[in-house]
Amino acid sequence: MxxxxxxxxxxxxxxxxxxxxxxxxxxxxxxxxxxxxxxxxxxxxxxxxxxxxxxxxxxxxxxxxxxxxxxxxxxxxxxxxxxxxxxxxxxxxxxxxxxxxxxxxxxxxxxxxxxxxxxxxxxxxxxxxxxxxxxxxxxxxxxxxxxxxxxxxxxxxxxxxxxxxxxxxxxxxxxxGADPQLRTGLQDLNPTHALGKLIEAHTTGAPFTVTGVDWATRDGSGIRDxxxxxxxxxxxxxxxxxxxxxxxxxxxxxxxxxxxGTGEGTTVRELVAAFEQAVGARLDVREAAPRPGDVIGCYTSVDTARDLLGWTARRTIAEGVTDALTWRAKWAAHLGTTV
Known part of the structure; x- marks a missing residue:
């Protein structure tokens, strides 16, 4: 092709x-x-x-x-x-x-x-x-x-x-994350998804809110892949x-x-812990009710992608956090603003 x-x-x-x-x-x-x-x-x-x-x-x-x-x-x-x-x-x-x-x-x-x-x-x-x-x-x-x-x-x-x-x-x-070569990444410095909000909390000192803490998961927060x-x-x-x-x-x-997907389920609380470990700092974490349209979430079996595409995910959450932070700093500099 x-x-x-x-x-x-x-x-x-x-x-x-x-x-x-x-x-x-x-x-x-x-x-x-x-x-x-x-x-x-x-x-x-x-x-x-x-x-x-x-x-x-x-x-x-x-x-x-x-x-x-x-x-x-x-x-x-x-x-x-x-x-x-x-x-x-x-x-x-x-x-x-x-x-x-x-x-x-x-x-x-x-x-x-x-x-x-x-x-x-x-x-x-x-x-x-x-x-x-x-x-x-x-x-x-x-x-x-x-x-x-x-x-x-x-x-x-x-x-x-x-x-x-x-x-x-x-x-x-x-x-x-972002393209590891930093050619492109998220356009928005403050996106609405969980990792974006974690980065915003880390860079601005704002609290991070876990939206939904009564889901039927191992720690009550939503789960994602x-x-x-x-x-x-x-x-x-x-x-x-x-x-x-x-x-x-x-x-x-x-x-x-x-x-x-990766085949691994990670709760929002686990994502927070992984993020804090990656950046070496604690965040101000708060709790709130789910937003309109929020769901418990899910993670996937990877058998079909592996068998049909010969593909499996290779990168970790820590790599995703690192690449997202590095991209955000580069993009903020391009936009002429502070991170």
Whole structure:
């Protein structure tokens, strides 16, 4: 595979995927509206600024790059509390516009798609461990957009006239860290996820709040599977380079789901302890009720990713913390602000 379209390729995950592809000699063609992505993340890369739902723009991309062999669809709105407050916005951005994108991909003969899905769609399980066979039951508008799009994509692969369409849905768990080479990272100095809030607490002296302390876990806090974003990016490279093995053109079922995580469950309290150990300092930790849309969380079996992609996560939470802190300092300096 020589060239791949990445929607949302100027964002945190999409830009890391683009870097990982470049490291393997695969050229990313990036489409991003820069509503959240950063122009700095696409410097010296093939880049188109615009909307994934713009058919004329997609036709232009494929006319200028007819050798695109697959698309990685990372573009999405992802903040759970915002999705609760603005559900129609999320359904429009994540579902309706993706349908328009798929029309453009099919019209231009792009038949391989890797979709950025989410572990947030899983129904709770007694031990918080899930695999690809577990039931889904999304619990926020954001998560429901991912669940809906998985159904859309699966139906798309079964449609009359779409016999060549094949899809791999990668269900992400919880990305942390930054590109180890510091080419890109989180755009926001103060992101809303747990590690972002820990870094904010460490760098500003603000308290860190554990949101939800009565979950059915070993210490009452939510549980997650924290995966280094570089490991996640390398899973995309594996999915693309092995695409025809994972979903052969002759396969009866042309839709495949693969969980992408470490296989280890870490509670929020355990993440706090690991963070404090990594930075050598204690934080002011407080407790609060869950936020709207919060769930107990889950962690994954890694058998499918290992067997189909030949991939396993290699980096630790400590490496994720270190890379995130190093990136934040570099990014703050670039933005001309203090950390």
């Amino acid at each position: 020589k060239k791949v379209l990445i929607t949302g390729g100027a964002g945190f995950i999409g830009s890391t995927v683009a870097s990982a592809l470049l490291d393997q000699g695969i050229t990313p063609v990036i489409l991003d509206d820069l509503s959240k992505g950063r122009a700095e993340f696409v410097e010296d890369r093939i880049f188109y600024q615009g909307d994934i739902a713009d058919p004329a723009l997609l036709d232009r991309v494929f006319a200028e790059h007819p050798d695109i062999e697959a698309a990685v669809h990372c573009a999405a709105k992802i903040v759970v509390p915002e999705s609760v407050a603005r559900p129609l916005y999320y359904y429009r951005e994540n579902v309706a516009k993706t349908v328009d994108l798929l029309d453009s991909l099919q019209r231009n003969g792009c038949t391989r798609v890797v979709f950025s899905s989410s572990a947030s769609i899983y129904a709770p399980t007694p031990d918080a461990r899930v695999d690809e066979t577990c039931p889904v039951d999304a619990n926020s508008p954001y998560a429901r957009t991912k669940q809906m799009m998985e159904q859309v994509l699966q139906d798309w692969t079964r449609a009359e006239g779409a016999e060549a369409i094949r899809v791999i849905a990668l269900r992400y768990f919880n990305p942390i 924290y995966i280094h974003v570089q490991d996640l990016a390398e899973a995309h490279v594996a999915a693309l380079t092995r695409f025809d093995q994972v979903v052969p053109p002759t396969a009866e079922d042309r839709y495949r789901v693969i969980n992408v």
